[in-house]
Amino acid sequence: MTVPTAPDKKPFLYVVVCASGVAPGVGELVTAAQEANWDVGVVATPRGLGFIDAEAVEALTGYPIRSAWRSPGEPRPLPPPDAIAVAPATFNTINKWAAGISDTLALGILCEAYGMGVPTVALPYLNSAQAAHPAYRQSLDRLRSMGVLIGSSAHHPPTADGAADRFRWEEALELLAPVVGTAG
Numbered sequence: 001m002t003v004p005t006a007p008d009k010k011p012f013l014y015v016v017v018c019a020s021g022v023a024p025g026v027g028e029l030v031t032a033a034q035e036a037n038w039d040v041g042v043v044a045t046p047r048g049l050g051f052i053d054a055e056a057v058e059a060l061t062g063y064p065i066r067s068a069w070r071s072p073g074e075p076r077p078l079p080p081p082d083a084i085a086v087a088p089a090t091f092n093t094i095n096k097w098a099a100g101i102s103d104t105l106a107l108g109i110l111c112e113a114y115g116m117g118v119p120t121v122a123l124p125y126l127n128s129a130q131a132a133h134p135a136y137r138q139s140l141d142r143l144r145s146m147g148v149l150i151g152s153s154a155h156h157p158p159t160a161d162g163a164a165d166r167f168r169w170e171e172a173l174e175l176l177a178p179v180v181g182t183a184g
């Protein structure tokens, strides 16, 4: 499938950022996506917003970061997405998304993306204790059954600082490429 866009218009990627230790590196995915011919807008969870340099990300994308719902009548700050990458995807957001909970703007967008047929990829980033919870496996199964592409997770030990060096942002683009017909 190729994203239907006007000849002079690039496809638009939403990068949904959750509150985890690797979130400050989101610029890496934004830049890689732009190099692969995407226009990019970032949507942060309310807690995720505290992990990123909002000013730097906005300068990189040229769009305001979205985190809260707009007021009725306010214009939409971002064009509609041709695809969505949730990176990093937290334990919390994965479980709520799979359960159909929509109490952040990011979750609202993700819950509706399924019904709207927007290709979506998630790169989970969580520790092994979180990953051991039975709800997590069920959530991944449900998201896969919804057609969500799930990246290879490198779970870090609960007490360690993380596995940031093993988090591959570009995997989001690699997984989306065959679905949306763009360069990985």
Ligand SMILES: Cc1cc2nc3c(=O)[nH]c(=O)nc-3n(C[C@H](O)[C@H](O)[C@H](O)COP(=O)(O)O)c2cc1C
Pocket: 017, 018, 019, 020, 021, 022, 045, 046, 047, 048, 089, 090, 091, 092, 093, 094, 104, 125, 126, 127, 130, 162
């Ligand atoms: C420094 C720090 C690092 C965290 N790292 C992770 C993580 O790697 N994965 C994860 O699922 N949660 C992590 N958390 C916990 C989440 O931030 C927490 O569950 C939060 O509610 C997630 O919100 P969100 O899913 O709306 O972004 C971390 C919290 C802190 C303070």
